[in-house]
Each structure stands twice: as structure tokens, then as C-alpha cells.
Amino acid sequence: MRYLRLNDTLAALHGRRREEEVGLTVREATQEMAPFIEPHLRRVLETGEPIIDLELKGMVPSSPGEQRHWRVSYYPVRTSSGGIVGVGAVVVEVTAERRAQEERERLLSEAHEAIRVRDDFLSIASHELKTPLTPLKLHLQMLKQRGTGQPAPSAIVEKALAQVKRLSGLINDLLDTSRIGAGRLELECKPVQLLELIREVLADFQPVSVHHAFTCEEPQEDIVIHGDRGRLAQVLTNLLENAIKYSPTGGTVRISCASSGAEAVISVSDSGIGIPADQQKHLFERFFRARNAPITGFGGLGLGLYICRDIVERHGGRIWVESEAGHGSTFRFTLPLNSHHPESLEAGAADA
Ligand code: ADP
Numbered sequence: 001m002r003y004l005r006l007n008d009t010l011a012a013l014h015g016r017r018r019e020e021e022v023g024l025t026v027r028e029a030t031q032e033m034a035p036f037i038e039p040h041l042r043r044v045l046e047t048g049e050p051i052i053d054l055e056l057k058g059m060v061p062s063s064p065g066e067q068r069h070w071r072v073s074y075y076p077v078r079t080s081s082g083g084i085v086g087v088g089a090v091v092v093e094v095t096a097e098r099r100a101q102e103e104r105e106r107l108l109s110e111a112h113e114a115i116r117v118r119d120d121f122l123s124i125a126s127h128e129l130k131t132p133l134t135p136l137k138l139h140l141q142m143l144k145q146r147g148t149g150q151p152a153p154s155a156i157v158e159k160a161l162a163q164v165k166r167l168s169g170l171i172n173d174l175l176d177t178s179r180i181g182a183g184r185l186e187l188e189c190k191p192v193q194l195l196e197l198i199r200e201v202l203a204d205f206q207p208v209s210v211h212h213a214f215t216c217e218e219p220q221e222d223i224v225i226h227g228d229r230g231r232l233a234q235v236l237t238n239l240l241e242n243a244i245k246y247s248p249t250g251g252t253v254r255i256s257c258a259s260s261g262a263e264a265v266i267s268v269s270d271s272g273i274g275i276p277a278d279q280q281k282h283l284f285e286r287f288f289r290a291r292n293a294p295i296t297g298f299g300g301l302g303l304g305l306y307i308c309r310d311i312v313e314r315h316g317g318r319i320w321v322e323s324e325a326g327h328g329s330t331f332r333f334t335l336p337l338n339s340h341h342p343e344s345l346e347a348g349a350a351d352a
Pocket of ligand 1: 270275302
């Protein structure tokens with residue numbers, strides 16, 4: 001099985017000139033491809049039947065390391081009396097076509113995945129939005145049954161308000177997510193005293209959870225940064241809510257605030273369910289919920305951390321998690337100490 005005659009293009013595929021290739025065996029000409037080619041050549045020699053439009057792929061000496069594709073036909077070459085003396089081959093390079101096809105398939109599967117994520121999201125979002133409505137309706141019906149003139153028991157009103165709060169929280173997360181997607185989440189930056197902010201956010205939490213204790217490690221002196229007070233409070237609230245939500249058996253939630261070099265570092269630690277290592281890098285993605293997040297009891301849309309990341313990054317900071325499944329989680333974020341001027345922040349937000 002030696003090459004008797006071939007054109008320049010085939011010889012070039014093997015990285016040689018035509019004169020160099022004549023007389024070489026298939027194995028000598030292209031060692032990598034020979035095991036895929038030889039059985040077909042042998043079959044044509046043995047059966048006399050051509051093989052048409054065979055799809056082959058592999059690497060050739062002229063382009064090491066690059067996967068290429070060919071459409072190949074082999075046919076028997078006969079003497080005038082009909083005896084088979086060799087095999088003729090037609091090799092058509094189809095690498096560009098195949099790559100375009102692979103790209104189309106990749107885009108199609110991405111589109112299917114995006115549709116799946118959207119459908120999943122719609123069903124989770126409808127479920128989450130509907131859940132608070134049932135108790136809310138119940139509480140309102142109870143109030144209605146009391147008739148006019150009778151004072152509304154504050155416990156029922158409180159419960160109804162808690163469900164309204166949950167609903168507006170979900171809707172705000174949805175609105176923020178679409179603002180982030182459109183690059184329209186804007187910051188109103190002013191000097192913010194971090195300690196004061198943390199104390200203020202914590203004060204709202206103390207009465208909420210009877211199973212959780214809160215401690216705050218305060219720095220010697222207050223740290224002032226330039227940022228959007230409301231949005232930073234939102235980040236802290238979200239991290240604290242998660243710390244409670246994902247520590248179903250209670251425990252202490254620790255907050256710390258310190259300055260380190262040119263940054264303030266704020267952390268929120270819990271002793272809850274933790275996060276499996278392979279899930280951690282996805283936590284800040286839209287709609288992501290870790291595998292170990294319970295489905296019942298305390299649902300969520302998987303938007304909170306996505307929004308937190310956007311807010312922190314718009315302030316020029318970073319956010320990350322340190323955790324081990326079953327052994328609690330620590331979320332940390334940084335904020336630059338006065339290194340950002342408000343104008344540059346706004347410009348950054350507009351660029352994003
Ligand atoms: P949500 O809580 O609504 O699902 P988040 O974006 O706030 O959305 O959180 C994303 C996921 O990160 C959660 O579903 C959960 O799996 C995981 N997670 C967040 N905070 C914690 C925490 N403190 N402990 C364990 N897992 C957490």
C-alpha cells in the first residue's frame with residue numbers, strides 16, 4: 001500500500017512535496033491517520049466495492065495538534081481485464097464546514113439550555129410568589145370575619161404584613177435583576193460610616209429570629225467609605241437573611257468589619273449547612289441555588305447573591321465565600337477606602 005500517484009494538495013496535507021511522497025506507504029506518509037485509512041483500503045482491495053463519502057477526522061503532519069475533517073471516497077482501480085491493482089482515493093477537506101456545524105450545534109444547545117433555565121425560573125418564581133399569598137389571604141379573611149368596629153388583633157396584622165414583606169422582597173429582587181441585566185442599577189454615593197450601617201441593619205434582625213444570636217466584631221475606630229447606603233444595607237441584609245435561612249438549627253451569626261490596606265473587609269459567618277466545594281464558584285450566578293439548599297421550608301429565587309455581587313463590584317469591591325458543606329459559611333466582601341471618587345463610580349455604573 002504505497003502511494004503511486006498523487007497530487008500536490010494531498011502531499012501538502014502530509015507536509016511533503018509530491019516527489020517526496022511517491023513510494024511511501026500510508027503509514028510512512030501519515031502515521032496518525034494510517035490506522036483509520038488502511039482497513040478501508042484493504043476492504044476495497046478485497047471486495048472490489050467502492051466506499052463513498054466516508055467521514056474521517058484526525059491530525060496530519062502539516063497541521064500538528066489541529067483536528068481536521070475530510071470527506072473521503074475510495075474506489076477500486078482495475079486493469080482492463082477487471083483485476084484490481086490498487087485503490088483510488090478522493091479526499092475533500094471539510095474542516096471549515098464541520099466547524100461551522102459544530103458551532104451551530106453549540107449555539108443550539110445553548111439556546112435550549114437558556115430556554116430550560118427560563119422555564120425552570122418561571123415555575124420557581126410563580127411558586128415563590130404564590131406561597132406568601134395563601135397565608136396572606138387567610139389572615140385577611142380572618143380580619144374580615146371579625147366584622148366592623150372590632151379592633152384587628154395585632155398578631156394577625158403582623159403575620160399578614162410579614163407575608164407582604166416577603167412578596168415585596170421577591171418582587172424587588174426580580175426588578176433589581178432586570179435592572180442589572182439592562183445595566184441600569186444606579187448608585188447614589190455618599191460617605192457611609194460602616195459600623196453605624198451594620199448596627200442599623202442588625203437592629204432589624206435581633207427581634208426576627210429567636211433561634212439565632214448575632215455578634216459583631218467592631219473595629220477600634222469607625223471606617224468610612226464612599227458608597228450607596230441603601231444598596232450596602234441591602235447586601236448586608238441579604239447575607240444575614242441567608243445566614244439565618246441556611247442555619248435551620250440556629251446558632252450564632254458573626255459579623256465583622258475591619259480595614260485591611262486600602263480596603264474595608266466585612267464578613268458574615270454562620271454555622272449552618274455550608275456549601276459543597278464544587279458549587280461555590282456558581283453561587284453568585286443568576287438563579288443559582290446550591291445542591292444542598294432545601295427545596296421546602298425556605299425557598300428562594302437564587303437572585304440575592306447575584307444582586308449582592310453586582311452592588312459590591314459597582315462599589316469597586318469583591319465578594320466571595322469560604323465554606324465547607326455541613327460546617328457553616330463565611331461570606332466576605334471588600335469596599336475600597338476612599339479610593340473611588342463618586343464620579344468614577346457613576347461612570348463605572350454607566351459603562352457596566
Ligand atoms: P436564594 O437564597 O434565594 O436561593 P441567593 O442568591 O441568596 O438565593 O443564594 C444562592 C444560593 O447560595 C442559595 O440557594 C444557597 O444554596 C446558597 N447559600 C447562600 N447563602 C448561604 C449560606 N449562608 N449557607 C449555605 N448556603 C448558602
